[in-house]
Amino acid sequence: MATREDVRVGSLEVLDPVAPIAAKTTPMAARLRDLTGHTIGLWSNAKPGADVALDEVARLLADKFKDVKFVRFHENHPHGMDVLERAAKAGCDAIISSTAD
Amino acid sequence: MAFFEKKGIPTVALTAKGFEAEALATARGFGLKRLALASLSSALTSLSPEDVRKVVGVSFDRIVEGVTRDVEVGATEGKATDKTFSFEAADRYEAVEEMNRFFLRNGWGDGFPLIPPTPEKVDRMLAGASRSPGDIVTVMLPGMGEATVEKIAINAVMAGCLPEHMPVIIAAVEGMSKPEFNMRSVACSTGPHAPMLIVNGPIAKELNINSGRGALGPGAQSFANIVIGRAIRLIMMNIGHAYVGELDMDTIGTPNKFSMCLAENEDQNPWEPFHVERGFDRDTSTVTVYGVESIMEVTDLRSYRPEHVVMTFAGTARNAGAHISEWLRRDRFWQPCLLICPDHAKIIHDGGWSKQDIREYMYHHSFIEWRYSKYGGTLDPALILPSWRWLLDAPEETLVPIVGGPDWFHVLVVGGPVGKSIYLTSVGAPVTVEIKR
Numbered sequence: 262m263a264t265r266e267d268v269r270v271g272s273l274e275v276l277d278p279v280a281p282i283a284a285k286t287t288p289m290a291a292r293l294r295d296l297t298g299h300t301i302g303l304w305s306n307a308k309p310g311a312d313v314a315l316d317e318v319a320r321l322l323a324d325k326f327k328d329v330k331f332v333r334f335h336e337n338h339p340h341g342m343d344v345l346e347r348a349a350k351a352g353c354d355a356i357i358s359s360t361a362d
Numbered sequence: 363m364a365f366f367e368k369k370g371i372p373t374v375a376l377t378a379k380g381f382e383a384e385a386l387a388t389a390r391g392f393g394l395k396r397l398a399l400a401s402l403s404s405a406l407t408s409l410s411p412e413d414v415r416k417v418v419g420v421s422f423d424r425i426v427e428g429v430t431r432d433v434e435v436g437a438t439e440g441k442a443t444d445k446t447f448s449f450e451a452a453d454r455y456e457a458v459e460e461m462n463r464f465f466l467r468n469g470w471g472d473g474f475p476l477i478p479p480t481p482e483k484v485d486r487m488l489a490g491a492s493r494s495p496g497d498i499v500t501v502m503l504p505g506m507g508e509a510t511v512e513k514i515a516i517n518a519v520m521a522g523c524l525p526e527h528m529p530v531i532i533a534a535v536e537g538m539s540k541p542e543f544n545m546r547s548v549a550c551s552t553g554p555h556a557p558m559l560i561v562n563g564p565i566a567k568e569l570n571i572n573s574g575r576g577a578l579g580p581g582a583q584s585f586a587n588i589v590i591g592r593a594i595r596l597i598m599m600n601i602g603h604a605y606v607g608e609l610d611m612d613t614i615g616t617p618n619k620f621s622m623c624l625a626e627n628e629d630q631n632p633w634e635p636f637h638v639e640r641g642f643d644r645d646t647s648t649v650t651v652y653g654v655e656s657i658m659e660v661t662d663l664r665s666y667r668p669e670h671v672v673m674t675f676a677g678t679a680r681n682a683g684a685h686i687s688e689w690l691r692r693d694r695f696w697q698p699c700l701l702i703c704p705d706h707a708k709i710i711h712d713g714g715w716s717k718q719d720i721r722e723y724m725y726h727h728s729f730i731e732w733r734y735s736k737y738g739g740t741l742d743p744a745l746i747l748p749s750w751r752w753l754l755d756a757p758e759e760t761l762v763p764i765v766g767g768p769d770w771f772h773v774l775v776v777g778g779p780v781g782k783s784i785y786l787t788s789v790g791a792p793v794t795v796e797i798k799r
Contacts, residue, residue, distance in 0.1 A: 273449045273457035275478045278470050278516045280507030280601040283498075284393035287364065290372040293430050301429075302371075307691070307745045309737070310406025313414040314376060321422050335745060345365050355429040356366045359376040362405040362552065362611070 293355055296326040302353035304334045304344075308361035315359050364392030374398040374428025376421070378405040383608045384550065391506035391603065398428035446481070469605050471520070472595055472620055479519040487515040490525025491532060492799055499532055500539035504549045505603020509535055513601050514593075521593035526569060527586065529799045530649050531593050534559050535601075537651035537795040538594075544695075544790030548653035549604040554616035555789050557594055558654045559623040560774065562637035563647030565797055566625035573625035575778025591621030618654060624776055630704035631775035632711035639717070640794045647797040652699065653790040660783040662706065668713035671706050671781075672720055676727035678785045679764060689766050690735070690753070691745045697770045697791050700724075701784040703777040721768035728765075733758035 293299060303319060305311035312335075319331050334348045348356065363373040377385045377399045389397040400421050406414050418425075447464065451457040461478050465471045477483070488495050488511065495512035502509045511532065518531055538545055538557060548555045561571045572584040580588065604610045612619075628635045637648040658681070662674040679698060688695045700720070702710070710720060732753060743751050753762065765771065772792060777783070 271451040271453045271457050273451075273454065273461055273478055273480070275447050275449075275461055275480055276484055276516050277445045277447065278465075278479060278513065278520060278596065278600040280502070280509060280513045280603075282391055282393075282603075283501040283506050283508045284391060286395055287368050287393040289394065289396055289398075289433060290367045290370045292372050292432055296426065296430065302366075307742075308407060309740065310409055310414045312742060312745075313411045314406050314418045317415040317418040318376075318422070318425060321419070322426070325426070349366060349369050349371065353366075353371055356363065356371055356373040357376070357425060357429070358363060358373060359406065361407050362378045362381050 296322060296329055296355070298328045299326075299354040300330045300332060300352055302332050302334060302348050302351060302356040304336070304348060304356050304358040306336045306360045311359040311361040314361070315357065318357055318359075363397065364389055364394045367394055368392075372398070372429045374400050374425055376400050376402055376406075376418070376425065378402045381405070381611065384611055387505060387603060387605075387608045391504065391609075396433045398433045400424040400428050465520075470596075470600055472592065472599070474592075474620075476520040477522050479516040483519045484512070484515050487519050487523065487525050487528060488512065490528035491515065492529065493532065499535050502535070502539065502597070502602040503545040504609045507601040507603050509597070509601045514597060517596040517600055518589075518593040521596050522589040523593050524586075524589075527590050527593070529797045530559070530561060530565065530569070530571075530590055531597070533649045533795045533797040534590075534594055534651050535597060537649060537793040540793045542791040543651055543793045544653055545602070547789045549598055549602055550609050550611055551789065552611050552613045553655060553789070554612055554614060554618065556616060556618035556622050556654050557598070558618070558652045558786075559591060559594065560636060560650040560652060560792070561623070561625040561647070561797075562628065562635050562650070562794075563642070563797070564645060565647035565799075566628075571623070571625040573627040573629075573776060577624040577627075577776055578622065578784075587623040587625075588621050591623035594623070595619055595621060616656075618657070622654065627704060627775050627777060630707065632707055633717050633773075633775070636772075636774050637794055642794065642796065647799075648794050649797055650792045650794040652786075652792040653788050655696065655787040655789050658785045660700075660706075660785050661781070662783075663781045665781075666709055668710040668715045668719075669723065671709050672715075672723045673727060675700055675720075675783065675785060676724050679724060679728040680730045681787075689764075689770075690741075690747055690750045693747065693766065694770065694791060696765075696788050697772060698765065698788060699772040699774065699786040699792070701774050701776040701786065703779075703781060703783045704775060705779060705781045706783050707775045717773045718768070720773055721771045724771050725763060725765065725768035729761035729763050731758060732756055732760040732762050735762060 303315040366373045449457040449460045499509045571586045598604045660678045665671045
């Protein structure tokens with residue numbers, strides 16, 4: 262920080278307005294090698310188009326992988342933590358999400 | 363999706379072109395450095411089901427890869443640096459201009475000139491707060507920045523605030539952290555949403571927060587309103603990381619986002635003030651934060667009977683462009699508000715009406731035909747509250763209420779002379795917080 266003696270006519274020192282992100286870095290989950298026989302959570306925020314998209318994803322996955330199962334979740338409120346908890350406890354091996362944008 | 367990744371469940375997010383930065387910034391806020399994205403050629407909204415399926419089909423391989431291959435695409439690092447910045451120029455004025463150019467290049471401003479947050483000015487601003495500089499008021503959605511009192515003070519200086527404004531700003535930041543405020547929608551939505559601050563109690567007059575003529579407008583009489591509201595926007599950007607195109611995905615935008623702060627006109631409110639209605643003492647100072655969707659003028663210079671004035675309000679509220687059908691699927695997702703001017707308030711009160719009478723009348727006279735809310739029959743029955751699913755087979759001329767009940771309407775008295783009120787729609791519930799000094 263500049264002392265008063267350092268301050269010249271055309272100098273200006275200011276503080277950073279940007280806040281650091283509070284969260285500690287977390288690693289990503291290990292990926293699956295194959296979706297065969299796995300349970301896939303299909304998660305949408307219920308925006309128009311999101312559920313149609315996930316229906317199509319399910320159809321294409323079922324064509325490509327054997328015995329794949331699906332569980333659907335709708336976040337019907339922006340703070341639907343209960344839906345997230347339910348999805349995590351539903352035995353899903355992977356989650357595919359759509360927010361329509 | 364960070365929630366699931368932390369639990370060891372791999373995820374992939376279908377993400378439209380133009381929204382990748384938002385997805386990555388959201389992930390970063392929750393501690394994920396990377397995110398599996400399956401980019402789509404367009405948003406899925408406003409498409410026919412057939413077109414949605416086509417868009418998904420093109421990206422199907424990326425969707426599968428998202429949960430079966432290690433993710434190579436990383437989120438960019440955050441902008442937080444926690445430094446000081448120095449500028450040298452021929453004179454101090456040019457140095458200030460250089461600082462402004464630098465801040466704008468980094469996205470740290472709202473476009474108007476910023477007051478330099480020098481250490482000396484920030485120290486003076488901090489003297490206006492009763493809390494320590496390092497206290498974390500909240501971890502601020504949507505980007506999850508640490509809202510320390512010091513960072514709040516830096517942004518308040520930039521907005522042009524005075525030290526005595528700090529307690530209002532800190533209380534507003536606390537209020538915006540409550541779930542019912544719905545910060546993610548207010549900050550990130552593709553809709554033109556902005557927080558409005560409503561100040562009640564003695565502090566409003568002490569700080570000259572305008573409650574009368576032009577309270578939401580420009581001018582010297584609204585100086586405190588303007589700079590406090592501006593500080594909230596800069597805080598949302600630099601602490602909440604709600605930068606346009608990153609975590610603020612607004613389609614068109616709104617001037618409401620620059621600043622939106624007022625005081626209730628308690629002197630000319632014939633009923634109890636808003637904060638008293640919400641359980642506070644009249645002498646307690648409070649700030650209410652409220653996610654505003656849009657504002658509409660209610661002109662009525664002719665009526666002199668309560669039922670006629672409130673009928674004009676109800677007519678204004680019959681507006682399908684707002685989130686009217688949202689409440690059919692999300693209980694209390696939006697709660698409209700009347701900013702009633704003193705002239706209208708006097709007519710209504712002198713006619714013997716209470717605020718609850720206004721709410722009841724508004725509710726029963728603002729029904730609209732179902733055709734305006736049904737979006738061509740595309741609503742998914744599973745997403746509608748069970749008690750309203752019968753509407754999906756109802757005739758288009760069926761009249762539907764615009765909210766779930768009379769008490770969803772809020773009533774405030776604001777403004778100067780003449781019969782011009784305002785009707786507001788919202789994207790969340792108002793949250794009222796005591797201002798501690």
